[in-house]
Amino acid sequence: MCDRQIAEHFEFKLKNKIITAPLAGISDRPFRDLHSEFLPGLLYSELISAEALIRKNQKTLKMLDDACGSDYPVTVQIFGAEPGQFKNAIEYIQTHYNPFAIDINMGCPVKKIVKNGAGAALMKKPELIKKILETICKIAKLRITIKIRLGWNNDSINYLEIAKIAENTNVSAIALHCRTAVQMYSGKGDWHYVKILKDNCKLPIIGNGDILNYDDYLEKSRFCDYVMIGRGLLYNPFLIKEILSAGEYKHNITDLKNIMKKHLKLLVDYYGEIIGVKHFRKFFGWYVKSIANAKKFREAGFRVSKFQDFVLLIEEIYTPTFPDN
Ligand SMILES: Cc1cc2nc3c(=O)[nH]c(=O)nc-3n(C[C@H](O)[C@H](O)[C@H](O)COP(=O)(O)O)c2cc1C
Numbered sequence: 624m625c626d627r628q629i630a631e632h633f634e635f636k637l638k639n640k641i642i643t644a645p646l647a648g649i650s651d652r653p654f655r656d657l658h659s660e661f662l663p664g665l666l667y668s669e670l671i672s673a674e675a676l677i678r679k680n681q682k683t684l685k686m687l688d689d690a691c692g693s694d695y696p697v698t699v700q701i702f703g704a705e706p707g708q709f710k711n712a713i714e715y716i717q718t719h720y721n722p723f724a725i726d727i728n729m730g731c732p733v734k735k736i737v738k739n740g741a742g743a744a745l746m747k748k749p750e751l752i753k754k755i756l757e758t759i760c761k762i763a764k765l766r767i768t769i770k771i772r773l774g775w776n777n778d779s780i781n782y783l784e785i786a787k788i789a790e791n792t793n794v795s796a797i798a799l800h801c802r803t804a805v806q807m808y809s810g811k812g813d814w815h816y817v818k819i820l821k822d823n824c825k826l827p828i829i830g831n832g833d834i835l836n837y838d839d840y841l842e843k844s845r846f847c848d849y850v851m852i853g854r855g856l857l858y859n860p861f862l863i864k865e866i867l868s869a870g871e872y873k874h875n876i877t878d879l880k881n882i883m884k885k886h887l888k889l890l891v892d893y894y895g896e897i898i899g900v901k902h903f904r905k906f907f908g909w910y911v912k913s914i915a916n917a918k919k920f921r922e923a924g925f926r927v928s929k930f931q932d933f934v935l936l937i938e939e940i941y942t943p944t945f946p947d948n
Contacts, residue, residue, distance in 0.1 A: 700728050727769045837862075887933055
Protein backbone atom coordinates (compact mmCIF):
# COMPACT_ATOMS: atom_id res chain seq x y z
CA MET A 624 0.00 0.00 0.00
CA CYS A 625 1.43 3.38 -0.95
CA ASP A 626 1.78 6.38 1.37
CA ARG A 627 -1.20 8.19 -0.14
CA GLN A 628 -3.51 5.30 0.71
CA ILE A 629 -2.56 5.07 4.37
CA ALA A 630 -2.20 8.77 5.11
CA GLU A 631 -5.28 10.03 6.91
CA HIS A 632 -4.95 13.53 5.58
CA PHE A 633 -5.77 12.26 2.10
CA GLU A 634 -9.12 11.05 3.37
CA PHE A 635 -12.10 12.99 2.04
CA LYS A 636 -14.47 13.52 4.97
CA LEU A 637 -16.64 16.60 5.43
CA LYS A 638 -18.86 17.71 8.29
CA ASN A 639 -21.94 17.65 6.06
CA LYS A 640 -22.93 16.70 2.52
CA ILE A 641 -22.96 20.14 0.95
CA ILE A 642 -20.25 21.43 -1.37
CA THR A 643 -20.47 24.69 -3.31
CA ALA A 644 -19.52 24.32 -6.98
CA PRO A 645 -16.70 26.03 -8.82
CA LEU A 646 -18.32 28.75 -10.94
CA ALA A 647 -15.88 30.75 -13.06
CA GLY A 648 -16.44 34.47 -12.67
CA ILE A 649 -18.86 33.85 -9.80
CA SER A 650 -17.40 31.77 -6.96
CA ASP A 651 -14.90 34.45 -5.98
CA ARG A 652 -13.89 35.40 -2.45
CA PRO A 653 -17.01 37.51 -1.72
CA PHE A 654 -19.28 34.71 -2.98
CA ARG A 655 -17.51 32.10 -0.88
CA ASP A 656 -17.50 34.35 2.18
CA LEU A 657 -21.24 34.88 1.75
CA HIS A 658 -22.03 31.16 1.56
CA SER A 659 -19.46 30.04 4.13
CA GLU A 660 -21.74 31.55 6.78
CA PHE A 661 -24.24 28.78 6.12
CA LEU A 662 -21.52 26.26 6.92
CA PRO A 663 -21.38 23.97 3.87
CA GLY A 664 -18.90 21.12 4.22
CA LEU A 665 -16.62 22.54 1.54
CA LEU A 666 -16.40 25.43 -0.93
CA TYR A 667 -14.67 25.45 -4.32
CA SER A 668 -12.55 28.27 -5.66
CA GLU A 669 -12.94 29.65 -9.13
CA LEU A 670 -11.13 27.87 -11.92
CA ILE A 671 -7.40 28.65 -11.82
CA SER A 672 -5.03 28.17 -14.76
CA ALA A 673 -2.10 25.89 -13.90
CA GLU A 674 -0.08 27.56 -16.62
CA ALA A 675 -0.80 31.10 -15.36
CA LEU A 676 0.12 29.96 -11.87
CA ILE A 677 3.49 28.66 -13.02
CA ARG A 678 4.11 31.93 -14.86
CA LYS A 679 3.21 33.72 -11.63
CA ASN A 680 0.49 35.78 -13.23
CA GLN A 681 -0.43 38.32 -10.54
CA LYS A 682 -4.20 38.02 -10.95
CA THR A 683 -3.97 34.23 -10.71
CA LEU A 684 -1.72 34.38 -7.65
CA LYS A 685 -4.25 36.68 -6.00
CA MET A 686 -7.08 34.24 -6.75
CA LEU A 687 -5.05 31.46 -5.17
CA ASP A 688 -4.08 33.59 -2.18
CA ASP A 689 -7.73 34.48 -1.61
CA ALA A 690 -8.88 30.89 -1.88
CA CYS A 691 -6.29 29.60 0.54
CA GLY A 692 -6.51 32.46 3.03
CA SER A 693 -10.03 31.68 4.23
CA ASP A 694 -10.85 30.20 7.61
CA TYR A 695 -13.25 27.67 6.07
CA PRO A 696 -12.32 24.63 3.95
CA VAL A 697 -11.69 25.40 0.29
CA THR A 698 -10.77 23.23 -2.68
CA VAL A 699 -8.64 24.99 -5.27
CA GLN A 700 -9.65 23.96 -8.78
CA ILE A 701 -7.01 24.09 -11.51
CA PHE A 702 -7.07 23.41 -15.22
CA GLY A 703 -4.35 22.44 -17.65
CA ALA A 704 -3.52 19.92 -20.35
CA GLU A 705 -0.11 18.47 -19.51
CA PRO A 706 1.19 16.37 -16.61
CA GLY A 707 4.15 18.74 -16.14
CA GLN A 708 1.89 21.78 -15.92
CA PHE A 709 -0.21 20.21 -13.18
CA LYS A 710 2.87 18.96 -11.33
CA ASN A 711 4.47 22.40 -11.24
CA ALA A 712 1.24 24.12 -10.25
CA ILE A 713 0.60 21.64 -7.44
CA GLU A 714 4.17 21.96 -6.18
CA TYR A 715 3.72 25.71 -6.08
CA ILE A 716 0.40 25.48 -4.24
CA GLN A 717 1.58 23.03 -1.62
CA THR A 718 4.81 24.91 -1.00
CA HIS A 719 2.91 28.08 -0.15
CA TYR A 720 -0.54 26.97 1.03
CA ASN A 721 -2.57 24.26 2.63
CA PRO A 722 -6.02 24.12 0.97
CA PHE A 723 -8.37 21.26 1.80
CA ALA A 724 -7.80 19.79 -1.68
CA ILE A 725 -6.71 20.51 -5.21
CA ASP A 726 -9.26 19.62 -7.88
CA ILE A 727 -8.38 18.85 -11.47
CA ASN A 728 -10.97 20.21 -13.87
CA MET A 729 -11.94 17.61 -16.45
CA GLY A 730 -15.42 18.89 -17.15
CA CYS A 731 -15.28 22.43 -18.45
CA PRO A 732 -16.81 22.47 -21.97
CA VAL A 733 -16.03 26.13 -22.75
CA LYS A 734 -14.30 26.60 -26.11
CA LYS A 735 -11.33 28.62 -24.92
CA ILE A 736 -10.46 25.87 -22.41
CA VAL A 737 -11.09 22.75 -24.52
CA LYS A 738 -9.33 24.13 -27.59
CA ASN A 739 -6.11 23.92 -25.58
CA GLY A 740 -6.78 20.33 -24.59
CA ALA A 741 -7.85 21.21 -21.03
CA GLY A 742 -11.15 20.80 -19.15
CA ALA A 743 -13.57 18.33 -20.72
CA ALA A 744 -11.17 17.74 -23.65
CA LEU A 745 -9.16 15.57 -21.25
CA MET A 746 -12.03 13.09 -21.10
CA LYS A 747 -11.32 12.24 -24.74
CA LYS A 748 -7.89 11.02 -23.67
CA PRO A 749 -8.06 8.55 -20.78
CA GLU A 750 -4.39 7.63 -21.30
CA LEU A 751 -3.41 11.25 -20.75
CA ILE A 752 -5.61 11.43 -17.65
CA LYS A 753 -3.78 8.36 -16.33
CA LYS A 754 -0.43 10.02 -16.94
CA ILE A 755 -1.55 13.25 -15.29
CA LEU A 756 -2.96 11.53 -12.22
CA GLU A 757 0.04 9.20 -11.85
CA THR A 758 2.39 12.16 -12.10
CA ILE A 759 0.61 14.40 -9.65
CA CYS A 760 -0.47 11.83 -7.09
CA LYS A 761 3.18 10.83 -6.75
CA ILE A 762 4.20 14.31 -5.61
CA ALA A 763 1.00 15.68 -4.06
CA LYS A 764 1.01 16.16 -0.31
CA LEU A 765 -2.58 17.36 -0.45
CA ARG A 766 -5.83 15.63 -1.41
CA ILE A 767 -6.31 15.48 -5.16
CA THR A 768 -9.85 15.33 -6.51
CA ILE A 769 -11.23 15.36 -10.04
CA LYS A 770 -14.38 16.91 -11.45
CA ILE A 771 -15.65 15.12 -14.51
CA ARG A 772 -18.65 14.87 -16.81
CA LEU A 773 -20.25 11.69 -18.16
CA GLY A 774 -18.02 11.83 -21.22
CA TRP A 775 -17.52 14.05 -24.23
CA ASN A 776 -20.84 13.11 -25.87
CA ASN A 777 -23.48 10.36 -25.79
CA ASP A 778 -21.30 8.10 -27.93
CA SER A 779 -18.33 8.36 -25.61
CA ILE A 780 -19.68 8.01 -22.09
CA ASN A 781 -16.55 7.00 -20.19
CA TYR A 782 -16.87 8.32 -16.64
CA LEU A 783 -16.49 4.80 -15.21
CA GLU A 784 -13.21 4.32 -17.04
CA ILE A 785 -11.94 7.65 -15.70
CA ALA A 786 -13.15 6.73 -12.21
CA LYS A 787 -11.20 3.48 -12.34
CA ILE A 788 -8.04 5.40 -13.26
CA ALA A 789 -8.70 7.79 -10.36
CA GLU A 790 -9.19 4.89 -7.98
CA ASN A 791 -5.93 3.27 -9.05
CA THR A 792 -3.95 6.50 -8.71
CA ASN A 793 -5.30 7.23 -5.23
CA VAL A 794 -7.34 10.28 -5.96
CA SER A 795 -9.32 11.30 -2.86
CA ALA A 796 -12.79 11.92 -4.37
CA ILE A 797 -14.65 12.30 -7.66
CA ALA A 798 -17.22 14.96 -8.50
CA LEU A 799 -19.53 13.97 -11.36
CA HIS A 800 -21.61 16.55 -13.19
CA CYS A 801 -24.09 14.17 -14.75
CA ARG A 802 -24.20 15.68 -18.25
CA THR A 803 -21.93 15.17 -21.23
CA ALA A 804 -19.58 17.96 -22.32
CA VAL A 805 -21.51 18.70 -25.51
CA GLN A 806 -24.68 19.05 -23.46
CA MET A 807 -23.05 22.06 -21.78
CA TYR A 808 -25.85 23.02 -19.32
CA SER A 809 -28.85 22.08 -21.43
CA GLY A 810 -31.45 19.46 -20.66
CA LYS A 811 -31.49 17.69 -17.30
CA GLY A 812 -28.59 16.01 -15.57
CA ASP A 813 -29.07 12.23 -15.46
CA TRP A 814 -28.56 11.16 -11.85
CA HIS A 815 -28.85 7.45 -12.52
CA TYR A 816 -25.21 7.72 -13.69
CA VAL A 817 -24.26 9.09 -10.27
CA LYS A 818 -25.79 6.02 -8.67
CA ILE A 819 -23.90 3.73 -11.07
CA LEU A 820 -20.67 5.52 -10.22
CA LYS A 821 -21.33 5.19 -6.48
CA ASP A 822 -22.06 1.47 -6.89
CA ASN A 823 -18.91 0.86 -8.91
CA CYS A 824 -16.26 3.02 -7.31
CA LYS A 825 -14.67 2.91 -3.87
CA LEU A 826 -13.93 6.64 -3.75
CA PRO A 827 -16.25 9.19 -2.15
CA ILE A 828 -18.63 10.43 -4.85
CA ILE A 829 -19.84 14.00 -5.17
CA GLY A 830 -23.00 14.18 -7.30
CA ASN A 831 -23.64 17.38 -9.22
CA GLY A 832 -26.34 18.78 -11.44
CA ASP A 833 -29.62 20.65 -11.03
CA ILE A 834 -30.06 20.75 -7.27
CA LEU A 835 -32.27 23.80 -7.08
CA ASN A 836 -34.32 23.19 -3.94
CA TYR A 837 -34.62 21.01 -0.86
CA ASP A 838 -36.70 18.36 -2.66
CA ASP A 839 -34.02 18.01 -5.35
CA TYR A 840 -31.49 17.55 -2.58
CA LEU A 841 -33.59 14.85 -0.84
CA GLU A 842 -34.08 12.95 -4.06
CA LYS A 843 -30.53 13.18 -5.39
CA SER A 844 -28.37 13.02 -2.28
CA ARG A 845 -29.39 9.36 -1.81
CA PHE A 846 -27.19 8.41 -4.73
CA CYS A 847 -23.87 9.74 -3.46
CA ASP A 848 -21.73 10.74 -0.51
CA TYR A 849 -21.80 14.50 -1.13
CA VAL A 850 -23.67 16.89 -3.39
CA MET A 851 -22.26 19.88 -5.20
CA ILE A 852 -24.52 22.86 -5.76
CA GLY A 853 -23.89 25.61 -8.31
CA ARG A 854 -26.71 27.52 -9.98
CA GLY A 855 -29.15 26.72 -7.19
CA LEU A 856 -27.25 29.20 -5.00
CA LEU A 857 -27.79 31.93 -7.55
CA TYR A 858 -31.55 31.49 -7.66
CA ASN A 859 -31.83 30.90 -3.93
CA PRO A 860 -28.90 32.23 -1.88
CA PHE A 861 -30.40 30.53 1.20
CA LEU A 862 -30.38 27.07 -0.32
CA ILE A 863 -27.61 25.71 1.91
CA LYS A 864 -29.41 26.97 5.02
CA GLU A 865 -32.67 25.47 3.79
CA ILE A 866 -31.07 22.08 3.17
CA LEU A 867 -29.12 21.98 6.42
CA SER A 868 -32.28 22.84 8.37
CA ALA A 869 -33.95 19.81 6.70
CA GLY A 870 -36.33 22.07 4.83
CA GLU A 871 -37.51 23.90 7.98
CA TYR A 872 -35.99 27.25 7.10
CA LYS A 873 -37.75 29.31 4.45
CA HIS A 874 -36.53 32.82 3.75
CA ASN A 875 -38.81 35.80 3.39
CA ILE A 876 -38.46 39.01 1.42
CA THR A 877 -36.61 40.78 4.24
CA ASP A 878 -34.06 37.98 4.41
CA LEU A 879 -33.61 38.19 0.64
CA LYS A 880 -33.12 41.95 0.72
CA ASN A 881 -30.62 41.64 3.57
CA ILE A 882 -28.54 38.99 1.83
CA MET A 883 -28.52 41.05 -1.36
CA LYS A 884 -27.19 44.05 0.58
CA LYS A 885 -24.63 41.84 2.26
CA HIS A 886 -23.39 40.40 -1.03
CA LEU A 887 -23.25 43.84 -2.59
CA LYS A 888 -21.20 45.14 0.34
CA LEU A 889 -18.80 42.17 0.19
CA LEU A 890 -18.25 42.80 -3.52
CA VAL A 891 -17.74 46.54 -3.12
CA ASP A 892 -15.35 46.06 -0.18
CA TYR A 893 -13.38 43.55 -2.21
CA TYR A 894 -13.32 45.08 -5.72
CA GLY A 895 -14.07 48.74 -5.01
CA GLU A 896 -17.31 50.51 -5.88
CA ILE A 897 -17.16 50.55 -9.70
CA ILE A 898 -16.25 46.89 -10.27
CA GLY A 899 -18.11 45.63 -7.20
CA VAL A 900 -21.40 47.18 -8.34
CA LYS A 901 -20.85 45.88 -11.86
CA HIS A 902 -20.31 42.35 -10.55
CA PHE A 903 -23.36 42.59 -8.32
CA ARG A 904 -25.68 43.41 -11.23
CA LYS A 905 -25.59 39.84 -12.51
CA PHE A 906 -26.29 38.40 -9.06
CA PHE A 907 -29.12 40.90 -8.62
CA GLY A 908 -30.69 39.59 -11.84
CA TRP A 909 -30.70 36.06 -10.38
CA TYR A 910 -31.78 37.06 -6.89
CA VAL A 911 -34.86 38.96 -8.07
CA LYS A 912 -35.97 36.19 -10.41
CA SER A 913 -38.54 34.90 -7.92
CA ILE A 914 -40.10 38.24 -7.06
CA ALA A 915 -42.89 40.23 -8.66
CA ASN A 916 -41.68 42.83 -11.16
CA ALA A 917 -38.37 40.99 -11.59
CA LYS A 918 -37.84 42.45 -15.06
CA LYS A 919 -38.34 46.01 -13.86
CA PHE A 920 -35.83 45.56 -11.02
CA ARG A 921 -33.29 43.75 -13.18
CA GLU A 922 -33.37 46.55 -15.73
CA ALA A 923 -33.11 49.17 -13.02
CA GLY A 924 -30.09 47.28 -11.63
CA PHE A 925 -28.28 47.71 -14.91
CA ARG A 926 -28.60 51.47 -14.65
CA VAL A 927 -27.15 51.70 -11.14
CA SER A 928 -23.46 52.41 -10.66
CA LYS A 929 -23.23 53.57 -7.03
CA PHE A 930 -23.28 51.35 -3.96
CA GLN A 931 -25.78 53.56 -2.12
CA ASP A 932 -28.15 53.71 -5.12
CA PHE A 933 -28.15 49.92 -5.30
CA VAL A 934 -29.01 49.70 -1.61
CA LEU A 935 -31.94 52.05 -2.25
CA LEU A 936 -33.08 49.95 -5.22
CA ILE A 937 -32.99 46.80 -3.08
CA GLU A 938 -35.00 48.63 -0.40
CA GLU A 939 -37.68 49.37 -3.00
CA ILE A 940 -38.36 45.69 -3.61
CA TYR A 941 -41.81 44.73 -2.56
CA THR A 942 -43.61 41.57 -3.45
CA PRO A 943 -46.94 40.21 -2.32
CA THR A 944 -45.70 36.65 -2.93
CA PHE A 945 -43.63 36.66 0.26
CA PRO A 946 -45.25 35.98 3.62
CA ASP A 947 -44.10 39.11 5.50
CA ASN A 948 -45.43 41.63 3.00
C1 LIG B 1 -21.38 30.28 -14.98
C2 LIG B 1 -20.82 28.93 -14.68
C3 LIG B 1 -19.45 28.79 -14.46
C4 LIG B 1 -18.92 27.52 -14.21
N1 LIG B 1 -17.58 27.40 -13.98
C5 LIG B 1 -17.07 26.19 -13.68
C6 LIG B 1 -15.69 26.03 -13.39
O1 LIG B 1 -14.92 26.98 -13.41
N2 LIG B 1 -15.24 24.78 -13.10
C7 LIG B 1 -16.06 23.69 -13.10
O2 LIG B 1 -15.61 22.58 -12.83
N3 LIG B 1 -17.37 23.81 -13.36
C8 LIG B 1 -17.88 25.03 -13.65
N4 LIG B 1 -19.20 25.15 -13.88
C9 LIG B 1 -20.07 23.98 -13.74
C10 LIG B 1 -20.61 23.90 -12.31
O3 LIG B 1 -19.59 23.75 -11.37
C11 LIG B 1 -21.58 22.72 -12.18
O4 LIG B 1 -20.90 21.55 -12.52
C12 LIG B 1 -22.80 22.88 -13.10
O5 LIG B 1 -23.30 24.19 -13.07
C13 LIG B 1 -23.91 21.89 -12.71
O6 LIG B 1 -24.29 22.10 -11.38
P1 LIG B 1 -25.59 22.98 -11.00
O7 LIG B 1 -26.74 22.41 -11.78
O8 LIG B 1 -25.75 22.81 -9.52
O9 LIG B 1 -25.31 24.38 -11.41
C14 LIG B 1 -19.76 26.39 -14.17
C15 LIG B 1 -21.13 26.55 -14.38
C16 LIG B 1 -21.66 27.79 -14.64
C17 LIG B 1 -23.15 27.93 -14.85
